[in-house]
Amino acid sequence: MCGPDTPELAEAAAEGGADLLELGFPFSDPLADGPVIRRAAERALAQGMRTGACLETLAATRARLPETPLVPMTYSSLLEAYGWERFADDARAAGATSLIIVDLPADERADLRRIQLVAPTSTDKRIRLAGERTDGWLYLVTLTGTTGARDGLSPTLAGLVERARTATKLPLYAGFGISTPEQARAAAELADGVVVGTSALEAAERGPAALRDYVKSLRTALDAAAVPA
Amino acid sequence: MLSGTGPESPVPTAASGGGGAGLRPAGADAGQGREGTYGEYGGRFVPETLIPALDELETGWREAKDDDSFRDELDRLGRDYGxxxxxxxxxxxxxxxxxxxxxxxxxxxxxxHKLNNALGQALLARRLGKQRIVAETGAGQHGVAAATVCARFGFECVVYMGAEDMRRQRPNVERMRLLGAEVRPVEFGTRTLKEATSEAIRDWIATVETTHYLIGSCVGPHPYPEIVRELQxxxxxxxxxxxxxxxxxxxxxxxxxxxxxxxxxxxxxxxxxxxxxxxxxxxxxxxxxxxxxxxxxxxxxxxxxxxxxxxxxxxxxxxxxxxxxxxxxxxxxxxxxxxxxxxxxxxxxxxxxxxxxxxxxxxxxxxxxxxxxxxxxxxxxxxxxxxxxxxxxxxxxxxxxx
Missing domain, CATH: 3.40.50.1100 (Rossmann fold)
Structure with a gap:
């Protein structure tokens, strides 16, 4: 979640072994998010992290990390207010590699290039559409639910990966509900990478060193995972 | 009620926002612009997880409103029950x-008036084979209507309500509980209808395969604004x-x-x-x-x-x-x-x-x-x-x- 410490935290995450970083642009009513990210968004908004400030945070992060892909993750209302094209242009100018807009399904705003999400409930037809329109990789929502840690890896991920493989040749990264190194490793034996939000955010709240260590624990688990067939 | 005997309007399209009839024939909603939009407004801005359920709801709704037995049952319930x-x-x-x-x-x-919508959506939920209803409520009137139809049709019912609203609309909280609904307080943000609606949608995201979201007003993603308007x-x-x-x-x-x-x-x-x-x-x-x-x-x-x-x-x-x-x-x-x-x-x-x-x-x-x-x-x-x-x-x- 964007905040004053984001550039430093991003650097720590990259040192820990993150290949790509999502930067949350907070929204007041984040429907896809569980309590941890919702509260983080509330705090960020209370600190004044509006669209302009978030774009500045993105640029400052890019200055520290010239190579790491950086992806703003947000909700439609921010783009509606800022201007959809203008947001995409300004984010790119500030160093964004792509965008994730959680509440903008693949059939809305086809012209806005972004990373598409598919879910266990998605039909094959929708997975194909998302695969055609996505920007670089496809985000697999591992479970039917909102963001946040779960006890085990979602059993629906395997089926989703299988369906997505037939729809696209692009890399598949799995997110939602992944928090432990064991879950990350299990997910990485199915998909091509994992996305961790809630638990990374909780680690970041304990400071850059804690975030670096947490990401390193995930990195180690992923490196030990068998490469998906 | 919803008999389709109302005067046929020359502009009965969701896209144009016009319309005078109760339940309109299928295909009457294409209108100008994209389906599910009213000029620049409307649409579907929800996580992908919900899109297939909204598609299913839309199909179920189109079939129901053209089905005489659906209309007859709704008319009868409106008259004899409502x-x-x-x-x-x-x-x-x-x-x-x-x-x-x-x-x-x-x-x-x-x-x-909330009962008009709750009765229609309960019949729709039954057609879709759902066993559980989730709803939001502000004043408690929609929550009571939802709890009522759930009791009448045998659905499990969960109503999200802001803690502030639970305080100022206490009698309706008690009514919902007496009707067998679970009222879940929403303790964050404004602790009112906005937050209760977000929590109901989050519940639906996690339970969408078994649950119908009984939205209480003409808001939300397509086809909800159209369904609620037609039922009201x-x-x-x-x-x-x-x-x-x-x-x-x-x-x-x-x-x-x-x-x-x-x-x-x-x-x-x-x-x-x-x-x-x-x-x-x-x-x-x-x-x-x-x-x-x-x-x-x-x-x-x-x-x-x-x-x-x-x-x-x-x-x-x-x-x-x-x-x-x-x-x-x-x-x-x-x-x-x-x-x-x-x-x-x-x-x-x-x-x-x-x-x-x-x-x-x-x-x-x-x-x-x-x-x-x-x-x-x-x-x-x-x-x-x-x-x-x-x-x-x-x-x-x-x-x-x-």
């Missing part, structure tokens, strides 16, 4: 010098026939309160194709149509109380049912097109109208339609139709404390 048609009452002492007719949705079973259109169609009977002609103006806007859109649906002025009345502290801007809230693009960054602002009203920063996309469209206009009433004006209706007509209105009542005196027109959308029992504590 008490339709609700009367039209001439309120001469409240509005001297005018012919003010009150459409008495307060006399509907459960005490508000019975208000306007009945009132149209009744006032023609009583006056021999149409009213000059039709007035209703607007929070999300479901009783207003239901009333307006009877008169969109006529030369009848349409006036919605918002709470002064929740005037999303009066002072809002285009933003995305709860799955659709509409006129919302939001700041310049698209962050949704807190509404503030004495009336829990109007205390919502958004409004239905069709209202935003009707405002832009000039077909309907939207005024406001303050808390104090609503309270004064509440007391006046009680003393002059012997009717305790809910605080929500009291906002509409507050604007009647200054209307230029003589023959006025007003939707008295609910009764005031739930508000006694709030009114007595002022």
């Amino acid at each position: 008490g339709r048609p609700t009367p039209l009452t001439l309120a001469e002492r409240f509005a001297p010098g005018k012919r003010l007719y009150l459409k008495r949705e307060d006399l509907l079973h459960t005490g508000a 259109a019975v208000i306007g169609h009945e009132a149209r026939e009744q006032i023609l009977q009583a006056e021999g002609h149409l009213p000059e103006v039709a007035v209703a309160c607007v929070g999300g806007g479901s009783n207003a859109i239901g009333l307006f649906a009877g008169f969109l194709a006529d030369d009848v002025r349409l006036v919605g009345v918002e709470a002064g502290g929740a005037a999303s149509l009066g002072t809002g801007r285009t933003a995305v809230l709860h799955g659709s693009r509409s006129s919302v109380l939001a700041d310049e960054d698209g962050q949704v602002l807190d509404a503030e009203s004495i009336s829990a049912g109007l205390d919502y920063p958004g409004s239905g996309p069709e209202h935003a469209f009707l405002r832009d097109s000039g077909r309907a206009e939207y005024a406001t009433a303050t808390d104090d004006e609503a309270l004064a109208a509440f007391r006046r209706l009680a003393r002059t007509e012997g009717i305790l209105p809910a605080l929500e339609p009291a906002h509409a009542l507050a604007r009647v005196a200054e209307l230029d027109e003589e023959v006025v139709l007003l939707c008295l959308s609910g009764r005031g029992d739930k508000d006694l504590e709030e009114v007595l404390s002022r």
Whole structure:
């Protein structure tokens, strides 16, 4: 979640072994998010992290990390207010590699290039559409639910990966509900990478060193995972 | 109710926002623009997880509204269970010098117009094979209607309600519990309807395969605004026939309160194709149509109380049912097109109208339609139709404390 410490935290995450970083642009009513990210968004908004400030945070992060892909993750209302094209242009100018807009399904705003999400409930037809329109990789929502840690890896991920493989040749990264190194490793034996939000955010709240260590624990688990067939 | 016998409008399309009929034939909603939109408003801004369920809901709805057995069952329930048609009452002492007719949705079973929508969506949920209903509520009237239909049809029922609203609408919380619903308090943010709606949607995201989301107003992602409007259109169609009977002609103006806007859109649906002025009345502290801007809230693009960054602002009203920063996309469209206009009433004006209706007509209105009542005196027109959308029992504590 964007905040004053984001550039430093991003650097720590990259040192820990993150290949790509999502930067949350907070929204007041984040429907896809569980309590941890919702509260983080509330705090960020209370600190004044509006669209302009978030774009500045993105640029400052890019200055520290010239190579790491950086992806703003947000909700439609921010783009509606800022201007959809203008947001995409300004984010790119500030160093964004792509965008994730959680509440903008693949059939809305086809012209806005972004990373598409598919879910266990998605039909094959929708997975194909998302695969055609996505920007670089496809985000697999591992479970039917909102963001946040779960006890085990979602059993629906395997089926989703299988369906997505037939729809696209692009890399598949799995997110939602992944928090432990064991879950990350299990997910990485199915998909091509994992996305961790809630638990990374909780680690970041304990400071850059804690975030670096947490990401390193995930990195180690992923490196030990068998490469998906 | 929803008999399809209402007058066929020349412009009955969701895309154009027009329409006079109750349940319209399939294909009548394509209209101009994209399906599920009202001009630039509406659409589906929800996580991908929900899209297949919305597709399924849309298909189920199209089939249901063309199915005579669905219409017949809904008509029968409305009549034998709900008490339709609700009367039209001439309120001469409240509005001297005018012919003010009150459409008495307060006399509907459960005490508000919300039952019209809840009954229809319960039948739809049963067709879709769902076993569980999740709903949000502000004033508690939609929550009570949802709990009622769940008891009647044997659905499990979970209602999300802001903790602040649970405090100020205590009798409705007890009603829902007696009806067998689980009321889950929402303790964060504004602790009112906005947050309760978000939590209901989050529940639905996690349970979508077994659960129907029974949204209470003409808001949310497509096809909800259309479904709710069509299920509430019975208000306007009945009132149209009744006032023609009583006056021999149409009213000059039709007035209703607007929070999300479901009783207003239901009333307006009877008169969109006529030369009848349409006036919605918002709470002064929740005037999303009066002072809002285009933003995305709860799955659709509409006129919302939001700041310049698209962050949704807190509404503030004495009336829990109007205390919502958004409004239905069709209202935003009707405002832009000039077909309907939207005024406001303050808390104090609503309270004064509440007391006046009680003393002059012997009717305790809910605080929500009291906002509409507050604007009647200054209307230029003589023959006025007003939707008295609910009764005031739930508000006694709030009114007595002022």
